[in-house]
Amino acid sequence: MMNKERLHTKRKNALIVLILFLVGYSIQAQNIYITTTGAGDRSGTSWSDASNDLSLTLFNATSGTTVHVGAGTYIPALNMSGISGYEGPLRTFLLNEGVTIIGGYPENGGMASDPQINKTILSGNNIAKHIMTVASAGAKSRLQGLTFANGVGNYGSNGAFYSVVAGADVELEQCVFDADKANIGGGIYMTDGTLTVNNTTFANNEAKNGHGGAIYLQNVNAVVTNSSFLNSTAQSGGALYCSGGSIVMNNCVMSNNSTMGIGKGGACYFDNTDAKLSFVTMAGNSSQNGGSAIYYSGGKIALENCTIAINANSGWGGGSIAGVGNAQIDIENSIVSGNITLEQGKEDLGGGNINITNSVVGRDIYTDPETEPIRDQFAPDSIHLNEDGTVDVEVPSSITLPDGTEISNPVIDEEMGAGVSAKPSILLNSDKALVCGDEDFLLTAVLTNVKGVLSVKLYMQNENETNNLFVKDLLLNDTTWSVNVNTTDFLPAPLVKFFVQVLTGKKQFQSNVVEIVCVPRVDDVKVKHIGNVQSK
Numbered sequence: 001m002m003n004k005e006r007l008h009t010k011r012k013n014a015l016i017v018l019i020l021f022l023v024g025y026s027i028q029a030q031n032i033y034i035t036t037t038g039a040g041d042r043s044g045t046s047w048s049d050a051s052n053d054l055s056l057t058l059f060n061a062t063s064g065t066t067v068h069v070g071a072g073t074y075i076p077a078l079n080m081s082g083i084s085g086y087e088g089p090l091r092t093f094l095l096n097e098g099v100t101i102i103g104g105y106p107e108n109g110g111m112a113s114d115p116q117i118n119k120t121i122l123s124g125n126n127i128a129k130h131i132m133t134v135a136s137a138g139a140k141s142r143l144q145g146l147t148f149a150n151g152v153g154n155y156g157s158n159g160a161f162y163s164v165v166a167g168a169d170v171e172l173e174q175c176v177f178d179a180d181k182a183n184i185g186g187g188i189y190m191t192d193g194t195l196t197v198n199n200t201t202f203a204n205n206e207a208k209n210g211h212g213g214a215i216y217l218q219n220v221n222a223v224v225t226n227s228s229f230l231n232s233t234a235q236s237g238g239a240l241y242c243s244g245g246s247i248v249m250n251n252c253v254m255s256n257n258s259t260m261g262i263g264k265g266g267a268c269y270f271d272n273t274d275a276k277l278s279f280v281t282m283a284g285n286s287s288q289n290g291g292s293a294i295y296y297s298g299g300k301i302a303l304e305n306c307t308i309a310i311n312a313n314s315g316w317g318g319g320s321i322a323g324v325g326n327a328q329i330d331i332e333n334s335i336v337s338g339n340i341t342l343e344q345g346k347e348d349l350g351g352g353n354i355n356i357t358n359s360v361v362g363r364d365i366y367t368d369p370e371t372e373p374i375r376d377q378f379a380p381d382s383i384h385l386n387e388d389g390t391v392d393v394e395v396p397s398s399i400t401l402p403d404g405t406e407i408s409n410p411v412i413d414e415e416m417g418a419g420v421s422a423k424p425s426i427l428l429n430s431d432k433a434l435v436c437g438d439e440d441f442l443l444t445a446v447l448t449n450v451k452g453v454l455s456v457k458l459y460m461q462n463e464n465e466t467n468n469l470f471v472k473d474l475l476l477n478d479t480t481w482s483v484n485v486n487t488t489d490f491l492p493a494p495l496v497k498f499f500v501q502v503l504t505g506k507k508q509f510q511s512n513v514v515e516i517v518c519v520p521r522v523d524d525v526k527v528k529h530i531g532n533v534q535s536k
Contacts, residue, residue, distance in 0.1 A: 030065045032057055035108055036072035047109030055093060056082075063098025063139050069146075071107045071118035075125050080133065088127035089157075097138035097168070104145030104174070115145035115174050124151030124160060124180070131180070134163035137193070140171055147176040148187065158182050159189025159216065160205075168193035172200050177214060181206045185216030185241075186232065195222040202227070207234035211269060212241035213257060219244040229254040230389055235261060236295070237269030238285060246274040254293075255389025256284045263288050264322075265295030266311060272298040277306055282320070283391045285311045290350060292339060296323035306334040307391050308348075309383045313341040322350025332357045335393060338383040365399060374399060426511035428500050434517045444482045445500045445511060455503045456481055460496055 032044040038052030050070070051057055055077040057067055076091040078084050095101070103120025104113035124131045131151040134141070151160030160180035163170060170193065177187035177200070186205035188195070195217065202214035210216070213232030217240075224247065229239035238257035240247075247270075254267040266285035268275075280303075282293040292311035294301065301321075311320045320339035321329065329352045336348045337360050348362045356366040356373075364373040382394035400406050425448045432441040445456065481500075496518060500511040 030062075032061070032065060032067045033070075033109060034067060034074075035070040036074065039108070050109055053077075055084075055091075058094050058096070058099070058101070061096055061099045063096065065098075066100040066102065068105060068109070068113075069101060069103045069120050070105045070109050071103075071120055073121045073123050075123050076128055076131065080135070088125065089129045091128050092130045092162075093122060093132040094135045095132055095141050095143075095170070097136045097141055100142040100144070101146065102142075102144045103147075113145050115147075115176075118145075119147055120145060121147045121149050123149050126150045128152070129157035129182075130162040131160045132162070134165050134168045134170065134193075137165045137167035137169070140169040140194075142171045142173065143175055144173040145175070147178060148180055149176075149178045151180040152182040152186070158210075159185040159187070161188045161190075163188075163190040163193055166192040170194070171196040171198070173198045175200045177202045177205055179204045181208065183208065184210035185212045186214060186234070188212075188215045188217075190216070190220050191218040193220055195220055197222070197224040197227055199225070200227045201230070202232060202239065203230040205232040207237075207241075208260075210235055211237045212239075213237070214239045215241070217242045217245060217247070220247075221245050222247045224249045224252060226251050228252065228389065229257060229267065231256045233258045233260060234263065235259060236263045237265045237267075238263070238287070239267050241265070241269045241271075242273040242275065243271040244273060247276075249275070249277045249280050251279045252277075252281075253389040254280065254282045254285065255385070258286045259288055261288060262315065264290045266292040266313070268294045270294065270296045270299050270301060270323075270327075274300045276302045276304075278304045280306045281389065281391050282306070282308045283310045283385045283389060287313050287315075289313075289315045291320070291322040292341070293320040294322075296321075296325070296327045296329070296352070298325035298327050300328045300330075302330045302332075303334050303336075304332045306331075306336075307383075307393065308334070308336045309338040309391055309393075310385050311339045313339075315342060319347040319350050321348065321352075322346070323352060327352050329354045330357075331355070331359050331361070334359045335383075336361045337363070337378060374401060426500055426502050426509055428498065428511040428514050430498070430514045430516060433515070436518070440484050441516065442482060442484055443498060443514065444480065446480050447502065457501045457503075458483065459499055459501060 033047050033050040034044065034054050034057060035050040035052060038050050039047065040049035042051050043049045044051035044057060054069065054074045059078055059082045061067060076093045079090045080092065080094065102113055104115030104118050106118050122131050129152050131148050148160045159182050160177060180187045182189065184207050186207045187202050205214045207213050207216065211234055213234035214229050222245065229252070232239045234241065236259055238259050239254050257267050259266055264287055266287040267282045285293050287295070290313060292313040293308045308320050313319055319341040320336060331354065339347045341347050355369040357368050359366050360378045363376045363378045365377050366373040377399040384392045386392060398406050398408055427446045427448070429444050430441055435441050443458065496516045498514045498516065502509045
């Protein structure tokens, strides 16, 4: 009898634990739906019962909550303490740790988010000091498909998006920061945290009395990908200012940003920051006192496959890349040319511990740091700035050496744009060209001069269609990738074609096609190995 009671008690306790777990999970994984007008009972449990109170919803949201927001304009109604009725400058949307906010849905809600069509605007109404404020640190918070507009109209504080909570981790995807103004960090002001920015546009932002027209970061580790910085201004760091920490930028455009007064760093100012920039274009930026594109004060800067052109410094202090301190600057496969400054001979580089590999600087072509550059072989007037901030470069196919010998240009490739030492290639090989039965064969892809690899995909193509057979992401340092394939994966096709696609931060490349003949196994037929097929 005692054993039965104990068993019953254990089952009861287990059931209670399960119920508590499920209740807790449902709270943590809650989905809430918001529209400007609300609908139904306005509980926020669905689009048909959508809430119309974004401020209160975000104030109460806990980690694991996803808030779906329909198109329209939303103005913060509560202060940091959750009290309404305060003057406009103190009102802000709160962002708690682990909360996700997704905009871009149709005005009355819908299945899919499309921020290009459905604008979900979080507006400061030219009054609020901070449109959104990070309230706590812990799990990553995500913002997707939101537009931050018209924040901090009185310049009384820092950042339309404001984060000073140590350890905060925030990710932005498909967002827009437009016409946000502040004392420091017009669009984003963040300290002591982690920031990830993808597919986001910063335009027409301003830091009137300080640094970072679009973004100000202090002791932050940041990654910025596929984003644009346009027409922003600040005292220093027209678009971006980083103090300490690190930043990685890939496939970004920074155009027509500027500094005011005697400011430095028309596009970027790096103060003791480790910065790595790949496939970044900086063009049409301007400064008053050095570094029309980049100004540095210590730290380490690496530029790979970048174009820095048509930037102007109207004062002294160096050209497009300039600064103070013994910063290490590595320039590889890049163009730094066609820039303007008052100091003759410093239009492009203003000094520092500089290593240049396979790049154009000014009119000179550098092949490696140890070799004297080939002088006066690049024409800066072959660089053209487009309206979207990108740059077209007319690349000479050949150059003339000092002894009069004409050779093919060893640095630039027209298909890639900014300096590439040799044309990228992906060579796909097979160890067999004819297989039978359930025989294995090995496919190997060798990558040469392919920079900034994001992914590698192996495709199988038969007579009628292309099928995605294998997908594998490469590490950035990988140059060779192999995979074993078995004939049972694609029988009964008699002829199978394979090719590899490589996606980089700049464009997509495709390998040669390898053909594999596949026949059924017959015991009395000997299969002859006929070698590799490398191209079609």
